[in-house]
Amino acid sequence: MTTDQATGSRLRHPTDRTRDGAPALPWRRLARAELRRLGAPRAMRRLAIGLPLAIVAFGLSKLLLHDADTTGAWRTAEARYAQFLVDARVNGLPTGSGVSARNFFDDPRYLMETLSFGDLRTVITALAAAAVVFGMIAGGTDWSSRVMLTLAAAEPRRFRLFATRALLTAGLSMASTAAAGPLLVPLLLLAALTRGSTAGLDAVYWAALTSMYLRGVLLVGLLCLLGYSLAMLTRKATAALAIGFLYLASADQIFAGRGPRGAEYDMNGLVFAVLNEKPVVPMAESDCIAGPGCEAVHVDLTAADGFVGVVIHLVPVLLAALWRFTRTDIT
Amino acid sequence: MAVTSGDAPEVLVRFDQVFKSFRTTRGRRQVALDGFSMSVPRGAVIGLLGPNGSGKTTALKALLGLVRPDRGTITAFGRELPADQRFVARRMGALIEGPAFTASLTGEHNLRLLGELHGAERSEVADVLDMVGLDAAARRRSYSGYSLGMKQRLGVAGALLSRPDLLVLDEPMNGLDPEAVRHMRELLKRLRDEHGKTVVISSHILAEVELVSDWITIVRNGRVICDASIPELLSQGTSRLVVRVHDAVTARSVLADHGYAAVPADGPAGAELQVESPPRTDRTGPCGSAASSAGPGTADGAEVLRLLTDRAVYPRELIVESASLEDIYVAAVRAADAAVAGQEPRHDD
Numbered sequence: 001m002t003t004d005q006a007t008g009s010r011l012r013h014p015t016d017r018t019r020d021g022a023p024a025l026p027w028r029r030l031a032r033a034e035l036r037r038l039g040a041p042r043a044m045r046r047l048a049i050g051l052p053l054a055i056v057a058f059g060l061s062k063l064l065l066h067d068a069d070t071t072g073a074w075r076t077a078e079a080r081y082a083q084f085l086v087d088a089r090v091n092g093l094p095t096g097s098g099v100s101a102r103n104f105f106d107d108p109r110y111l112m113e114t115l116s117f118g119d120l121r122t123v124i125t126a127l128a129a130a131a132v133v134f135g136m137i138a139g140g141t142d143w144s145s146r147v148m149l150t151l152a153a154a155e156p157r158r159f160r161l162f163a164t165r166a167l168l169t170a171g172l173s174m175a176s177t178a179a180a181g182p183l184l185v186p187l188l189l190l191a192a193l194t195r196g197s198t199a200g201l202d203a204v205y206w207a208a209l210t211s212m213y214l215r216g217v218l219l220v221g222l223l224c225l226l227g228y229s230l231a232m233l234t235r236k237a238t239a240a241l242a243i244g245f246l247y248l249a250s251a252d253q254i255f256a257g258r259g260p261r262g263a264e265y266d267m268n269g270l271v272f273a274v275l276n277e278k279p280v281v282p283m284a285e286s287d288c289i290a291g292p293g294c295e296a297v298h299v300d301l302t303a304a305d306g307f308v309g310v311v312i313h314l315v316p317v318l319l320a321a322l323w324r325f326t327r328t329d330i331t
Numbered sequence: 332m333a334v335t336s337g338d339a340p341e342v343l344v345r346f347d348q349v350f351k352s353f354r355t356t357r358g359r360r361q362v363a364l365d366g367f368s369m370s371v372p373r374g375a376v377i378g379l380l381g382p383n384g385s386g387k388t389t390a391l392k393a394l395l396g397l398v399r400p401d402r403g404t405i406t407a408f409g410r411e412l413p414a415d416q417r418f419v420a421r422r423m424g425a426l427i428e429g430p431a432f433t434a435s436l437t438g439e440h441n442l443r444l445l446g447e448l449h450g451a452e453r454s455e456v457a458d459v460l461d462m463v464g465l466d467a468a469a470r471r472r473s474y475s476g477y478s479l480g481m482k483q484r485l486g487v488a489g490a491l492l493s494r495p496d497l498l499v500l501d502e503p504m505n506g507l508d509p510e511a512v513r514h515m516r517e518l519l520k521r522l523r524d525e526h527g528k529t530v531v532i533s534s535h536i537l538a539e540v541e542l543v544s545d546w547i548t549i550v551r552n553g554r555v556i557c558d559a560s561i562p563e564l565l566s567q568g569t570s571r572l573v574v575r576v577h578d579a580v581t582a583r584s585v586l587a588d589h590g591y592a593a594v595p596a597d598g599p600a601g602a603e604l605q606v607e608s609p610p611r612t613d614r615t616g617p618c619g620s621a622a623s624s625a626g627p628g629t630a631d632g633a634e635v636l637r638l639l640t641d642r643a644v645y646p647r648e649l650i651v652e653s654a655s656l657e658d659i660y661v662a663a664v665r666a667a668d669a670a671v672a673g674q675e676p677r678h679d680d
Contacts, residue, residue, distance in 0.1 A: 033447030040444065042435045146431035150489065153395040153425050154448045156416035329398040331353070 027164065030155060035168050037147075038138055047134075055180050058123060059187025066110040066195040073108045080104035110196030113205055116188050117212065121275045123184055124177060124216035128271060131173040131220045135227025136244055138169040139321075140237025148235075149330060158326040166228055166318075173224035177217045185209075212275055215303055219274045219310065226314045233321040251313055267313070273306030340372035343497060343529050344394060349403030351389055351553075363389040364400065365553035371497075371531055376523050378544035379533040380660055386553040387533040388428060391499050394531075395425050407497070424495030426503055430486025432474045438485045439470040442492060449493040459488040464514050479506030487515070498522065500532045504539050512536075516543045541656040549660060551667040557659070564659055571652040572606045572632055576644055579604060585642045586635065602647075606635055 038044065067073075081101040088095045142148045155161045192198045230247070231240035248267050301309075351364040364386050371377050381387045392398040393405055396416040405412040407419045432441040442456045460470055463484040469477070477485065483506055490498055504512055520543060522528040534540050540547065547564055549557035557564070574593075576582045579602055583593045586606060593604040632651050639646055 029447060029450060033444055036447060037433065037444050040433060040436050040440065141433075145433060146428060147433060148431075149397060149427055150425075150431055150445065151448070152397055153423075153427065154420060154445075154493070156396045156413070156420050329353075329392075331392070331398065 027160065030160065030164050031168065034165055035172075037142075038165075038168055038172060041141070043137075051176060052179070052183055055123060055183050056187065058119075059184050059191070062110055062115075062119065062188060062191035063195055066191060067108040068195050070105075070108060073106055074101070077101045077105035110188070110191040112188060112192035112196065112198050113200035115196075116185070116192075116209060119188060120181070120184065120209065120213060120216070121272075123180055124213075124220065124275055125271055127173075127177045127180060128216070128220050128223045131177075131224035132227040132244065132248075133241070134173055135169055135224040135229075136231045136240040137227075137237050139165070139228040139231030140235070140240050143231070143235040144237060152330050159322070162232065162322055162325045166225060166232075169228045170221040170224045174217050174221040177220040181213045215274050215307075218307070219271065222307075222310050222314055226310075226317060229314065229318040229321040232325055233317060235324075247317075248313075267310075269301065270306045270309040270313075273301035274303050274310065276301075276303065276306075340374070342370045343373040344371035344407045344531070345405070346370075346390060346393075347404045347406075349390070349393060349400045349405060351386075351393060351398060351400045362553050364393070364403075367403070367550070367553055367555060369548050369555050369558060371529060372546070373529050374523060374527050375545040376519055376530040376532065376543055378540035378547045379531060379550060380535075380537065380540060380547060381533075381550035382664060385550045387550050388501055389553075390550070391425070391427055391501055391531070391533060394499060395423065395427060396420065397427070421493070422496045423499060424490035424493045424497075425499040425501075426483075426486040426490045427499065427501045429502065429505065430482040430489070432482075432485065432489075434473070434475040436474055437471050438465060438474055438477065438481070441474055441485065442489060445489050446492050451492050451494075455492065459491045460485075462491060462518060463488045464511065480508055480511050483507055484511065484515075487518075496528060498528055498530045500530065502534055503532055504534055504536045512539060519543050537655075537657045537660055547656070549663050551664050554667075556667040557663045561656075564656070565653060571654070572635060573603060573648075573650045573652065574606055574635065574639070574646045575603050575648040575650075576639070576646050577602065578644055581642065582639055582644045582646075585638055585644060589638055591635065591638075 039048070078101045081099075081104045084099070084104065085095055087093075142151065151161060152158060189198070227240065227244060230244045231237055234240045234243055251267060346367050346369050349364050349367040350362075351367075352360050352362045355361055367386060367390055369390075379387050379390070389398055393400050394407065394412070396413050396419075399413060408422055410418050412419060432438070433444070436444070439456060439460065442460065443453065446452070446456050465481065465484050465488065469481055474482070474485070483503060487500065487503055490500060504515060507515060516539065519530055519532070523530060523545075532540065532544070541561060544561060546560050547557065548555055574582065579593075579595070582604060586593045586604075591606050593606045595604060632649055636646065636649060
């Protein structure tokens with residue numbers, strides 16, 4: 001193209017009309033642009049395909065890992081029980097009247113009523129971890145590429161820019177988690193119907209599952225916001241990743257004894273508490289042996305306590321990020 | 332630009348005694364703008380020149396609302412900043428600190444995203460891409476595969492998307508090949524001449540700035556040290572007067588009698604003299620007396636000719652070489668450096 005072609009006839013159209021009529025950038029347009037920007041990178045498109053596939057694979061694995069036929073499992077249980085009796089006799093240990101082969105039975109069936117909570121918790125926990133990283137990348141990438149300079153120059157109302165991006169990032173992660181449920185639960189139901197049992201799936205069960213699922217969606221959104229805030233605070237995705245994980249690893253020490261009720265602030269424990277199907281597990285009735293989940297159970301954390309802990313993690317970081325973005329220079 | 336009332340052009344942007352300093356990671360204070368004052372008249376192309384760290388980019392960022400001044404006022408389109416930044420932002424397009432786009436997207440896709448912010452139609456995206464000379468193949472290529480020149484063009488296209496009245500371009504010529512530089516120059520001129528746009532460009536490519544700008548502002552150590560129209564500036568600069576004579580010894584003697592220094596210049600030994608008048612400290616101009624007196628004064632060609640011919644020394648040739656913008660820029664910066672020698676290092680742009 002020659003210079004004249006490029007700058008002559010073409011030039012007139014876009015630059016002759018100024019946008020004087022538009023007093024400000026409408027929020028809807030900002031949100032649409034930012035949503036597109038968020039979904040535009042190739043990695044996001046891959047994630048949009050990869051995430052449902054991973055969930056489907058997880059659901060299908062239940063079909064492969066479980067079996068409706070319990071004959072083999074009973075045989076193994078009886079053999080183990082017999083061995084137990086022999087060992088007990090040799091070592092002079094009491095065998096106990098309540099012990100039977102049932103105690104050694106490892107049920108191969110997919111029992112929806114009990115197993116689905118754990119499976120859903122596994123998926124949501126994975127999504128929650130991914131949401132932190134997603135938030136960090138969403139918040140940090142535009143700093144690294146310096147696109148933020150362009151955005152901040154185009155939308156001087158920085159609170160609006162910060163909030164829009166935060167809500168979209170959190171919203172997208174919540175929507176992904178929300179979409180995971182309708183994808184996963186039918187597959188679990190299929191596994192239960194063909195390789196196990198659907199016994200006990202009453203209204204109480206569905207209410208508990210739905211409640212846990214919705215808490216998970218909210219948790220993912222909050223953790224995504226935490227990642228986003230860390231990135232907006234550090235203004236770099238890589239720094240946010242490093243600082244974020246360092247922070248999360250040491251957060252319980254930071255908050256220990258300072259937060260409300262001296263409760264749990266270890267993130268694993270909090271996630272467990274939020275996603276625990278039993279709202280309160282009294283310490284005395286706990287049957288867990290070890291692990292972070294047990295810690296949460298032992299301090300009698302309810303889901304609400306868990307959310308309070310997560311929010312206590314989130315709010316200072318969010319406010320600091322907001323302050324830095326709206327009150328300091330963008331250089 | 333010193334804009335006064337009366338027949339002066341309408342001022343679109345005005346910096347008035349703007350101060351800005353940053354704190355380094357070590358807690359030291361670095362002055363970026365130190366009483367920065369300049370005016371941008373509507374419909375002009377202003378070349379903002381200055382060494383690295385002189386405060387050019389900080390000034391432009393302050394105009395865009397990215398950096399908040401510590402003191403001083405900035406007005407644009409008759410509104411004070413940053414209070415009315417929203418109003419001003421809708422009328423400005425900027426390429427600041429080089430082009431910035433999402434690497435994994437194509438050039439066109441990147442512009443469409445940017446266009447969303449400005450309410451630009453797809454056809455407008457295509458139009459601005461045409462304007463900067465990015466062809467169809469380039470538009471479909473991922474931004475990460477762009478050359479520096481292509482990135483610059485895309486950055487300028489992005490700045491044009493908002494249909495700005497004021498275009499702020501930070502180093503727009505960086506990385507452009509000669510053809511693209513010419514294209515950009517033509518584009519900027521057309522924006523000014525045919526569309527009445529006001530353009531502020533900061534650049535290190537002095538020759539290009541000279542070709543495209545109406546007005547030059549030289550910044551050093553956060554202050555404007557020189558502010559003038561191109562003709563005014565060039566007329567102020569120290570020209571070089573060279574005379575070729577048969578009898579160099581007599582010529583030097585004649586000129587020395589009248590206070591001129593005549594030193595042998597390049598060429599046949601003793602036959603070519605560069606004539607310099609004594610430095611004059613009484614001269615003042617847009618770059619200040621310091622810049623003007625930084626080098627020897629310009630010899631008056633007519634006077635030199637008269638002095639020589641009066642003494643029967645007839646020059647074979649008399650050449651007046653005008654000072655280039657580069658000469659003026661270097662002189663101005665050196666003079667400013669001399670004036671502030673010993674000050675703290677400045678914030679990098």
